[in-house]
Amino acid sequence: MGESSKTLEITVISAENLSVDHNPVTENAYVTVRTESIKCCKTSMAREGGSHPSWNEKFLLEMPMHAKSINFEVQCKMSTGIVKSVGVARIAISDFLGESVPESSLQFLRYSLRNWDGGRSGIINFTARVKSPEEDLCSEEKPEKETGVKPRSCGMFENEVMGIQIGEKNAYGVVTGIPVWWNNNYRANI
Secondary structure (H helix, E strand, O other): OOOOEEEEEEEEEEEEOOEEOOEEOOOOEEEEEEOOOOOEEEOOOEOOOOOOOEEEEEEEEEEEOOOOEEEEEEEEEOOOOOEEEEEEEEEEHHHOOOOOOOOOOOEEEEEEEEOOOOOEEEEEEEEEEEOOOOOOOOOOOOOHHHHOOOOOOOHHHOOOOOOOOEOOOEOOOOOOOOOOOOEOOEOOOO
């Protein structure tokens, strides 16, 4: 990590009401998380939970300073072996990195997923925080037991950049959502 980037700690918690072509997702769902860089992280496949899978997997993502959004794409492997996109949430970095939010504070967030036609296809629940420079940022040097972070990449998709076109070649469109703020006085039911 250099001065040209920050490190995000993202925990993919769960998803709700997942559907593909108006049919509930029954198994084999996973999430790909990507900032505006080629590198990404992918959860394991949720074999149970149906349209309400849970992962509780933590990742460290390098976020370039020029990044304006982070993408969460839920996919599922169908019984035929075909991988289908369930939906994408493109979230503005300013939603959890702003003047009113301390960078190192842990935030619990919840956003709508949209399919490639723009229709609702579920909800993604996750936490996000910026790792401070003082913290140990290299999860690969320490075992998972010590850090709680699973080093995992997108494998064969590592060099492929995926996205969703919003509007007429507008690269700044963002799927909006309502963040669920968490503090000691309010407990979100996630």
